[in-house]
Amino acid sequence: xxxxxxxxxxxxxxxxxxxxxxxxxxxxxxxxxxxxxxxxxxxxxxxxxxxxxxxxxxxxxxxxxxxxxxxxxxxxxxxxxxxxxxxxxxxxxxxxxxxxxxxxxxxxxxxxxxxxxxxxxxxxxxxxxxxxxxxxxxxxxxxxxxxxxxxxxxxxxxxxxxxxxxxxxxxxxxxxxxxxxxxxxxxxxxxxxxxxxxxxxxxxxxxxxxxxxxxxxxxxxxxxxxxxxxxxxxxxxxxxxxxxxxxxxxxxxxxxxxxxxxxxxxxxxxxxxxxxxxxxxxxxxxxxxxxxxxxxxxxxxxxxxxxxxxxxxxxxxxxxxxxxxxxxxxxxxxxxxxxxxxxxxxxxxxxxxxxxxxxxxxxxxxxxxxxxxxxxxxxxxxxxxxxxxxxxxxxxxxxxxxxxxxxxxxxxxxxxxxxxxxxxxxxxxxxxxxxxxxxxxxxxxxxxxxxxxxxxxxxxxxxxxxxxxxxxxxxxx
Amino acid sequence: xxxxxxxxxxxxxxxxxxxxxxxxxxxxxxxxxxxxxxxxxxxxxxxxxxxxxxxxxxxxxxxxxxxxxxxxxxxxxxxxxxxxxxxxxxxxxxxxxxxxxxxxxxxxxxxxxxxxxxxxxxxxxxxxxxxxxxxxxxxxxxxxxxxxxxxxxxxxxxxxxxxxxxxxxxxxxxxxxxxxxxxxxxxxxxxxxxxxxxxxxxxxxxxxxxxxxxxxxxxxxxxxxxxxxxxxxxxxxxxxxxxxxxxxxxxxxxxxxxxxxxxxxxxxxxxxxxxxxxxxxxxxxxxxxxxxxxxxxxxxxxxxxxxxxxxxxxxxxxxxxxxxxxxxxxxxxxxxxxxxxxxxxxxxxxxxxxxxxxxxxxxxxxxxxxxxxxxxxxxxxxxxxxxxxxxxxxxxxxxxxxxxxxxxxxxxxxxxxxxxxxxxxxxxxxxxxxxxxxxxxxxxxxxxxxxxxxxxxxxxxxxxxxxxxxxxxxxxxxxxxxxxxxxxxxxxxxxxxxxxxxx
Numbered sequence: 001x002x003x004x005x006x007x008x009x010x011x012x013x014x015x016x017x018x019x020x021x022x023x024x025x026x027x028x029x030x031x032x033x034x035x036x037x038x039x040x041x042x043x044x045x046x047x048x049x050x051x052x053x054x055x056x057x058x059x060x061x062x063x064x065x066x067x068x069x070x071x072x073x074x075x076x077x078x079x080x081x082x083x084x085x086x087x088x089x090x091x092x093x094x095x096x097x098x099x100x101x102x103x104x105x106x107x108x109x110x111x112x113x114x115x116x117x118x119x120x121x122x123x124x125x126x127x128x129x130x131x132x133x134x135x136x137x138x139x140x141x142x143x144x145x146x147x148x149x150x151x152x153x154x155x156x157x158x159x160x161x162x163x164x165x166x167x168x169x170x171x172x173x174x175x176x177x178x179x180x181x182x183x184x185x186x187x188x189x190x191x192x193x194x195x196x197x198x199x200x201x202x203x204x205x206x207x208x209x210x211x212x213x214x215x216x217x218x219x220x221x222x223x224x225x226x227x228x229x230x231x232x233x234x235x236x237x238x239x240x241x242x243x244x245x246x247x248x249x250x251x252x253x254x255x256x257x258x259x260x261x262x263x264x265x266x267x268x269x270x271x272x273x274x275x276x277x278x279x280x281x282x283x284x285x286x287x288x289x290x291x292x293x294x295x296x297x298x299x300x301x302x303x304x305x306x307x308x309x310x311x312x313x314x315x316x317x318x319x320x321x322x323x324x325x326x327x328x329x330x331x332x333x334x335x336x337x338x339x340x341x342x343x344x345x346x347x348x349x350x351x352x353x354x355x356x357x358x359x360x361x362x363x364x365x366x367x368x369x370x371x372x373x374x375x376x377x378x379x380x381x382x383x384x385x386x387x388x389x390x391x392x393x394x395x396x397x398x399x400x401x402x403x404x405x406x407x408x409x410x411x412x413x414x415x416x417x418x419x420x421x422x423x424x425x426x427x428x429x430x431x432x433x434x435x436x437x438x439x440x441x442x443x444x445x446x447x448x449x450x451x452x453x454x455x456x457x458x459x460x461x462x463x464x465x466x467x468x469x470x471x472x473x474x475x476x477x
Numbered sequence: 478x479x480x481x482x483x484x485x486x487x488x489x490x491x492x493x494x495x496x497x498x499x500x501x502x503x504x505x506x507x508x509x510x511x512x513x514x515x516x517x518x519x520x521x522x523x524x525x526x527x528x529x530x531x532x533x534x535x536x537x538x539x540x541x542x543x544x545x546x547x548x549x550x551x552x553x554x555x556x557x558x559x560x561x562x563x564x565x566x567x568x569x570x571x572x573x574x575x576x577x578x579x580x581x582x583x584x585x586x587x588x589x590x591x592x593x594x595x596x597x598x599x600x601x602x603x604x605x606x607x608x609x610x611x612x613x614x615x616x617x618x619x620x621x622x623x624x625x626x627x628x629x630x631x632x633x634x635x636x637x638x639x640x641x642x643x644x645x646x647x648x649x650x651x652x653x654x655x656x657x658x659x660x661x662x663x664x665x666x667x668x669x670x671x672x673x674x675x676x677x678x679x680x681x682x683x684x685x686x687x688x689x690x691x692x693x694x695x696x697x698x699x700x701x702x703x704x705x706x707x708x709x710x711x712x713x714x715x716x717x718x719x720x721x722x723x724x725x726x727x728x729x730x731x732x733x734x735x736x737x738x739x740x741x742x743x744x745x746x747x748x749x750x751x752x753x754x755x756x757x758x759x760x761x762x763x764x765x766x767x768x769x770x771x772x773x774x775x776x777x778x779x780x781x782x783x784x785x786x787x788x789x790x791x792x793x794x795x796x797x798x799x800x801x802x803x804x805x806x807x808x809x810x811x812x813x814x815x816x817x818x819x820x821x822x823x824x825x826x827x828x829x830x831x832x833x834x835x836x837x838x839x840x841x842x843x844x845x846x847x848x849x850x851x852x853x854x855x856x857x858x859x860x861x862x863x864x865x866x867x868x869x870x871x872x873x874x875x876x877x878x879x880x881x882x883x884x885x886x887x888x889x890x891x892x893x894x895x896x897x898x899x900x901x902x903x904x905x906x907x908x909x910x911x912x913x914x915x916x917x918x919x920x921x922x923x924x925x926x927x928x929x930x931x932x933x934x935x936x937x938x939x940x941x942x943x944x945x946x947x948x949x950x951x952x953x954x955x956x957x958x959x960x961x962x963x964x965x966x967x968x969x970x971x972x973x974x975x976x977x978x979x980x
Binding site: 006007008009011012014016017020023046049051052053054055056057058059064065067068069071072075078080096097098100101102103104105106107139140142143146150151152153154155156157172175176179216217247248249280284286294299300301302303304312313314316317320323324326327328329330331332333334335 | 552599
């Protein structure tokens with residue numbers, strides 16, 4: 001009865017990712033390792049997603065102590081927790097109805113947590129005010145994004161609704177867009193020079209949509225994913241002028257704002273730049289900016305906490321956006337707590353501050369170290385070329401595959417970089433994602449590797465990659 | 478109209494540019510947005526609740542009102558009304574959150590063992606790692622085992638289990654998957670009237686065709702297949718009916734379907750080739766004598782292979798209700814039965830857009846399906862707490878139903894299960910006219926007045942659907958017993974005043 005024909009066409013239109021095949025294969029391999037039928041490596045190193053704890057980075061002690069006390073308030077009576085941990089847990093529990101994290105919260109999120117977020121945003125943006133009515137918390141930034149897309153994507157318009165999105169691009173956003181019946185119009189980031197966003201390319205992309213689709217929004221990721229670029233102020237201004245002139249809603253995915261390593265790089269938010277540009281931009285450009293507790297030093301992907309700040313959005317539309325969020329009831333309370341701990345960390349003088357600083361610094365040092373080491377190591381591999389990684393959680397090296405490998409891939413009916421990745425998984429127990437899942441220039445191949453991992457994990461993965469790659473190149477040259 | 482934010486500092490700008498800009502239309506307006514969104518209403522968090530929140534703010538700021546607190550009897554949130562969490566669950570969750578606690582003696586061994594097992598299944602042994610989109614495998618296995626045990630040994634395959642962010646997430650995902658077609662071929666989805674408005678909201682959002690089948694108020698809100706048939710046949714004229722949704726135990730109506738009724742529904746679904754969605758989140762909330770929860774899956778399989786190998790079904794469960802009441806954790810799952818593998822391949826794409834359900838919610842679901850056993854240290858306390866919660870709910874269900882049935886102007890069906898009463902109220906014609914004047918439906922008018930005068934927040938029956946000319950409201954049975962009695966008295970007094978005012 002439920003034959004494939006009778007499924008929502010938007011869902012059918014969501015691209016099938018190669019990474020899913022790799023994930024299934026990885027499960028089989030892990031099973032084989034458990035049974036002893038694979039002995040060439042002890043475990044699969046999975047750097048296919050931005051999953052810091054999975055890669056060996058540790059959660060922040062303060063965050064987990066507060067969370068534990070919120071889950072089980074009896075801990076507040078024990079001596080084991082520092083005073084500021086107890087104070088924060090008590091404060092958070094008071095914000096929950098009935099003092100329990102098991103209660104539903106207000107639709108947009110716990111008001112005190114939202115308030116903390118607005119102060120964080122304001123501090124980050126050099127004092128630019130932030131209105132709590134413009135914040136919605138959800139179980140992850142992608143959930144916020146999909147609620148905004150629900151309102152934005154009009155499937156009854158004469159031309160299909162479209163969103164300009166980068167190439168390469170994080171696929172979940174595009175999947176979410178397609179699930180909603182929207183299209184994406186790709187604009188290419190220029191690989192040379194570190195995946196630069198060029199105004200002329202935005203123009204070209206917009207032009208290409210003429211008569212084909214109705215672009216309603218522009219999606220940017222800064223810092224990038226998988227591309228490791230961190231946009232300059234000038235670049236952000238260029239984007240803002242572009243969306244203003246071409247009447248596009250601006251979707252700014254800024255979840256990696258806490259991951260910036262480039263020596264000359266600095267994160268500045270779209271909101272801050274927008275406000276600095278003054279009228280007409282500052283009071284007309286409609287902006288949705290997304291942030292999350294999944295990335296950055298806090299790295300709590302599994303707790304599902306994210307938010308969107310909406311700027312200059314029509315008030316009547318805000319009411320409908322509220323309705324969309326209300327269907328989810330509310331974001332998970334643990335996610336909301338973690339957002340509070342991210343935006344409102346321990347302060348100097350507080351008992352948990354020294355350890356918090358130490359842990360944070362260690363993670364930052366690791367990321368900077370990993371970015372440098374991985375770039376150096378991969379640039380030494382034949383056919384590899386890595387753009388400098390200024391921020392984000394990933395390396396996205398280009399791999400020039402030998403013609404024979406490309407042919408073999410064609411015979412196997414796989415994209416060439418997927419063929420490479422499958423072999424890498426099977427022979428070296430290393431799971432990375434092929435560039436085809438992120439879109440790339442025709443005839444180029446890339447792989448995406450998460451570098452938000454423990455240094456030892458990075459060393460091991462580089463070792464395995466080097467060994468595998470040399471062997472692969474020998475086999476196919 | 479200028480937006481809320483103001484630009485810091487002075488900026489120079491030409492007058493013309495300033496004026497031109499103030500008139501500049503926005504990109505995203507009510508006219509340009511997704512038109513489906515306009516029809517979405519979710520009464521449980523709708524205007525009356527927003528007003529209640531506003532009143533709470535005003536009270537906090539010292540405003541004088543005829544009441545000192547707003548009682549939010551609109552939402553099925555047990556902890557908000559003072560119900561205590563299950564100790565064992567919170568212990569394990571704390572251990573998972575901060576594993577250093579595993580060294581502490583104060584935590585019982587069975588809690589530690591469960592925490593260790595859950596952490597071992599998490600990336601990097603952390604609940605902060607993403608899990609697979611379908612949910613942590615060993616938890617799905619535990620869910621399967623629970624279902625098998627609950628259903629007398631009928632096998633459950635962990636591959637058919639999808640953990641979700643509350644049951645709502647899974648329900649919306651399934652509807653999204655199934656709704657297709659254009660014009661007269663547009664998917665029709667059968668939902669009960671009254672129903673939990675997540676369904677009607679999701680259908681509006683998806684531009685699916687909503688097919689109403691009426692529960693029989695005169696027969697304790699029971700379901701009659703003849704009514705299913707009537708509604709389906711009428712719907713075939715203008716859409717392609719493909720899905721039948723049923724909530725058991727019911728929300729807002731609280732009826733617990735008889736086994737016979739469930740069989741009839743399954744038979745009907747098979748005959749009419751409908752995908753069955755069985756919302757069973759209240760499966761432990763059964764109070765009335767002679768009522769028993771029968772899982773749709775169990776009945777399906779007991780009907781024999783003719784049904785069990787053909788009827789396509791999804792059943793939903795959650796950590797928000799039953800005896801746990803852990804709404805804030807957003808834990809849930811669905812089990813799909815007889816789903817075509819090609820359809821499953823599409824389902825996993827949709828599910829992966831969410832990345833993964835919150836891991837604490839997944840862990841909590843694991844504990845719900847894998848609670849302390851008789852030979853474990855936490856067992857006695859666990860059973861005591863669980864029994865106390867369910868007993869309190871049963872008592873309150875009874876008090877509420879009886880109270881409404883002795884009040885003039887109310888009739889209330891037995892609260893056989895779930896967490897709500899849905900009494901029918903008589904509203905005088907003058908009040909109906911007044912409501913019309915104000916552009917409100919009569920039961921919204923009634924409930925708004927009740928909120929403003931007594932600080933009691935309920936959800937009008939119009940938010941759930943009801944037969945034309947009838948009026949209801951949904952009130953939870955969750956407030957602590959003493960408070961509940963006071964609330965009931967105040968509603969009685971209000972109703973008398975209201976009736977007199979509009980006589």
